[in-house]
Amino acid sequence: xxxxxxxxxxxxxxxxxxxxxxxxxxxxxxxxxxxxxxxxxxxxxxxxxxxxxxxxxxxxxxxxxxxxxxxxxxxxxxxxxxxxxxxxxxxxxxxxxxxxxxxxxxxxxxxxxxxxxxxxxxxxxxxxxxxxxxxxxxxxxxxxxxxxxxxxxxxxxxxxxxxxxxxxxxxxxxxxxxxxxxxxxxxxxxxxxxxxxxxxxxxxxxxxxxxxxxxxxxxxxxxxxxxxxxxxxxxxxxxxxxxxxxxxxxxxxxxxxxxxxxxxxxxxxxxxxxxxxxxxxxxxxxxxxxxxxxxxxxxxxxxxxxxxxxxxxxxxxxxxxxxxxxxxxxxxxxxxxxxxxxxxxxxxxxxxxxxxxxxxxxxxxxxxxxx
Numbered sequence: 001x002x003x004x005x006x007x008x009x010x011x012x013x014x015x016x017x018x019x020x021x022x023x024x025x026x027x028x029x030x031x032x033x034x035x036x037x038x039x040x041x042x043x044x045x046x047x048x049x050x051x052x053x054x055x056x057x058x059x060x061x062x063x064x065x066x067x068x069x070x071x072x073x074x075x076x077x078x079x080x081x082x083x084x085x086x087x088x089x090x091x092x093x094x095x096x097x098x099x100x101x102x103x104x105x106x107x108x109x110x111x112x113x114x115x116x117x118x119x120x121x122x123x124x125x126x127x128x129x130x131x132x133x134x135x136x137x138x139x140x141x142x143x144x145x146x147x148x149x150x151x152x153x154x155x156x157x158x159x160x161x162x163x164x165x166x167x168x169x170x171x172x173x174x175x176x177x178x179x180x181x182x183x184x185x186x187x188x189x190x191x192x193x194x195x196x197x198x199x200x201x202x203x204x205x206x207x208x209x210x211x212x213x214x215x216x217x218x219x220x221x222x223x224x225x226x227x228x229x230x231x232x233x234x235x236x237x238x239x240x241x242x243x244x245x246x247x248x249x250x251x252x253x254x255x256x257x258x259x260x261x262x263x264x265x266x267x268x269x270x271x272x273x274x275x276x277x278x279x280x281x282x283x284x285x286x287x288x289x290x291x292x293x294x295x296x297x298x299x300x301x302x303x304x305x306x307x308x309x310x311x312x313x314x315x316x317x318x319x320x321x322x323x324x325x326x327x328x329x330x331x332x333x334x335x336x337x338x339x340x341x342x343x344x345x346x347x348x349x350x351x352x353x354x355x356x357x358x359x360x361x362x363x364x365x366x367x368x369x370x371x
Contacts, residue, residue: 136177143296184207271302
């Protein structure tokens with residue numbers, strides 16, 4: 001008995017853990033028969049094979065592929081060194097200056113407008129929208145952003161919501177410089193959280209905490225209230241719920257498609273020739289991500305405002321979400337994968353895994369004793 005337990009725990013140390021990609025609700029105790037999941041617990045070969053399959057279709061969605069080295073010979077290396085000097089010694093200081101100037105202009109205008117025009121609500125909101133678009137334009141300029149917009153510019157209408165694929169928080173900045181969207185976004189800490197709780201709330205943005213289950217009901221109520229308002233800014237939602245590396249699209253959450261509103265798809269595709277715009281939030285802070293963009297040659301991308309879509313008769317919210325995901329994926333040239341992006345954040349409890357392995361070991365021992 002102790003040998004079986006020891007073997008199971010030893011195998012768990014250096015093998016791909018298939019349970020890391022599954023919700024705990026889907027993990028059940030054995031009921032008298034051995035399932036594939038049980039075999040994976042005792043066979044390192046099967047576990048490694050399953051882990052490779054999972055890594056192939058899930059973790060690749062959240063990994064950035066490093067560019068192929070091109071400075072490999074005596075002719076190209078000096079050019080690469082010259083490029084480093086230009087990017088860090090010339091372009092980066094200029095971009096910092098541009099962004100600093102943008103913040104000075106923005107704050108010198110925003111603070112008086114926000115506090116002195118409280119009695120003129122309509123005028124205040126109009127000026128705040130313009131200023132938020134302005135500071136986002138300064139951000140894009142600090143990356144030497146080359147953004148091509150295709151299709152009609154979004155406008156504020158009731159019973160309408162915009163949805164887009166999600167690669168980085170700069171998606172919001174790139175879209176916001178053209179239209180002052182109200183966005184639903186994960187609540188952050190640090191200077192980003194400060195901006196969320198002060199400046200961005202002026203355009204009607206809605207924040208949520210992924211770790212709070214009660215937030216889902218509150219956010220859903222706020223969404224319905226927002227789309228009903230005729231004077232509210234257009235609502236922008238990233239239904240993937242997490243940043244994906246701009247090569248794939250993961251499952252869309254159905255919340256944006258249950259509002260009974262017209263859904264306007266937006267497809268965003270980044271050109272990685274100068275920099276990879278994917279933000280891996282588990283490996284770097286947003287500040288580091290911004291500095292990486294500011295030290296690159298340019299951020300190049302295309303944005304397509306696609307034809308509005310309505311739910312068809314007999315179509316469920318999930319089917320509607322998948323149909324819109326198809327439209328965005330085809331337009332941006334992204335590959336669809338059948339994964340929930342929240343698996344990136346959820347991990348089963350280690351005690352639960354240990355208890356399950358112990359139960360299975362006991363089950364195997366009983367079968368061996370019966371034989």
